[in-house]
Amino acid sequence: MVIGLGTIARIAHLPTLRDLDDVDIVGLCDTSEVLARHRFAPGFDDLEMMLGKVEPDAAFVLTPAGTHDDIAEKLITRKVATFCEKPLASTVEQARGIVQLAELNQVPVMVGFNRRFAPAYLKARTAITTTPATIGILQKTRRDRYYRASLDNLIHMVDLARFFFGECTHVTAEASFDDPYWEENLAATLRFDSGQIATIIGNRSCGIWTERVDLHGNGQTVTVNAPGEIRIAAGDTERVEQLAPAASGFDRPIDTLGFTAQTRHFLDSVHAGHDVTHNNARSGLATQELMDRILMAAGLPIHDQPSDEQRRTRGSRTQDR
Numbered sequence: 001m002v003i004g005l006g007t008i009a010r011i012a013h014l015p016t017l018r019d020l021d022d023v024d025i026v027g028l029c030d031t032s033e034v035l036a037r038h039r040f041a042p043g044f045d046d047l048e049m050m051l052g053k054v055e056p057d058a059a060f061v062l063t064p065a066g067t068h069d070d071i072a073e074k075l076i077t078r079k080v081a082t083f084c085e086k087p088l089a090s091t092v093e094q095a096r097g098i099v100q101l102a103e104l105n106q107v108p109v110m111v112g113f114n115r116r117f118a119p120a121y122l123k124a125r126t127a128i129t130t131t132p133a134t135i136g137i138l139q140k141t142r143r144d145r146y147y148r149a150s151l152d153n154l155i156h157m158v159d160l161a162r163f164f165f166g167e168c169t170h171v172t173a174e175a176s177f178d179d180p181y182w183e184e185n186l187a188a189t190l191r192f193d194s195g196q197i198a199t200i201i202g203n204r205s206c207g208i209w210t211e212r213v214d215l216h217g218n219g220q221t222v223t224v225n226a227p228g229e230i231r232i233a234a235g236d237t238e239r240v241e242q243l244a245p246a247a248s249g250f251d252r253p254i255d256t257l258g259f260t261a262q263t264r265h266f267l268d269s270v271h272a273g274h275d276v277t278h279n280n281a282r283s284g285l286a287t288q289e290l291m292d293r294i295l296m297a298a299g300l301p302i303h304d305q306p307s308d309e310q311r312r313t314r315g316s317r318t319q320d321r
Helices: 007-019 046-055 065-074 092-105 119-130 149-165 258-274 281-297 308-316
Strands: 058-061 080-085 109-112 135-141 168-177 186-194 197-203 210-216 220-225 229-234 237-242
Touching: 007 058, 046 065, 058 220, 058 258, 058 281, 065 186, 092 281, 109 119, 109 258, 109 281, 119 149, 119 210, 119 220, 119 229, 135 149, 149 168, 149 186, 149 197, 149 210, 149 281, 168 237, 186 281, 229 308, 237 258
Parallel strands: 058 080, 080 109, 135 197
Antiparallel strands: 135 210, 168 186, 186 197, 210 220, 220 229, 229 237
């Protein structure tokens, strides 16, 4: 079943699920108005009613983060394997509650940090496994600002920093904003257990969407220009790979950004009856805890804004990729 049919559902998760021959979508949950545009599966505007009518093997929770803890509790207590879009919840406290509940009930929970499954980032990690990087620069820019954008979107780069370098021991950060819930810029410097350093940069007022990672050290530079280009330079040689299918000349974001492989890993784990081994709830919590440290160091909030206007805004916002 799929809960929440916003942007990230439409551009990534629904196309991925509908591509898989061994997947039957038994239910969709959203408002009646949204469901009217999606008639390929039974629709429900009430989660409790849907759970009373269908018995899913797994559920995809694609709603805003502030709803995840309540939805996850309903699913986990019914032993439904649960995929949650990132972040796991809107606060670390809520995320910890989901992790504890999942472990208590022995229910697989996966968090949607799809970049760990993206081919270009996997190649980059392989390259620095043999020739370790000593510093990384991870940047992500978008043209639009929205509520708590760093928690919702820049967190991809925070998770990639953990993916490349392990666990962080020290954080410094700066942000610029008119309203701390609608930050424009965020820059953080992280030091890891191994002594490696990463700088993470986010901007929400640029001219173009960009996502770039540079990993330097030991005579090698690895650069990923997402979604599908990787450059590896060492000595007098630079190798460039474009990961678009050669036959067609174009790529699909659900493949190049890792959505397809992520979904396959989750569903294969569910079918095999064991926990997910990548991006499980505890790993998702660790990334969110690090994100909280960055936000606090930058003077940004780690809890939602307690106002009626914020709740209305958040309820209408869609997930960002």
